Amino acid sequence: MATDDAQPRVEPLPVEQWAPEVRAVWTADSLKSKEDELPAHLAHMPDTLNLTRILAHHPELAVALYPLSTLVNAGLLSPRDRELVTLRAALRSRSGYLWSHHYETAQAVGVTEAEVLRTAEDPSAVIWSPHEAALISSVDEVCDTSVIGAATWKQLRRTYDDAQVLQLLALIGTYRFLATVLNTAGAALDEWRPERPLPTVNVAGQRSTTR
Known part of the structure; x- marks a missing residue:
């Protein structure tokens, strides 16, 4: 359930404001370049997710989440x-x-x-x-x-x-x-x-x- 606030509590951060280490991992283009190691729904997104635009406010967290997301979305299950x-x-x-x-x-x-x-x-x-x-x-x-x-x-x-x-x-x-x-x-769903x-x-x- 989202908040009752009229506006997002944490605004999605524009990609051009991301730290370089986050941009190297989480933009839609960077994910496409890793399609051999990622499940299709991560590798073939048409645009960068609002979720990762929010996490980009905390570069260390955003980067650390990448290997975990890759692991739980592929492999043993x-x-x-x-x-x-x-x-x-x-x-x-x-x-x-x-x-x-x-x-x-x-x-x-x-x-x-x-x-x-x-x-x-x-x-x-x-x-x-x-x-x-x-x-x-x-x-x-x-x-x-x-x-x-x-x-x-x-x-x-x-x-x-x-x-x-x-x-x-x-x-x-x-x-x-x-x-x-x-x-x-209060993340909005991606427009696409x-x-x-x-x-x-x-x-x-x-x-x-x-x-």
């Missing part, structure tokens, strides 16, 4: 698993910015639009594979208690090894952090990305979450 987790994290964090971006990104890796919308539902009440239901439940449990519960853990370990579970936790934590930055800064309304979230054993 399948693109489908990664996007289901990211969508649920965006919803639980009430980040319209992340939801709108990953609404498109998820479909680019094979998640159907119906499945994207289904990530807002109670995972025990809709048709997911047991593994995918556990992925979505893991986001809820981390958001609610900062720990994955025993039943969800048992199901995850049928598929994931130690390294994959750690990457899952890093993925959830990274997107929770980004959502907090975006929501608190269609806005997708945040649906109501249904969580097992809880009332629907709308904010």
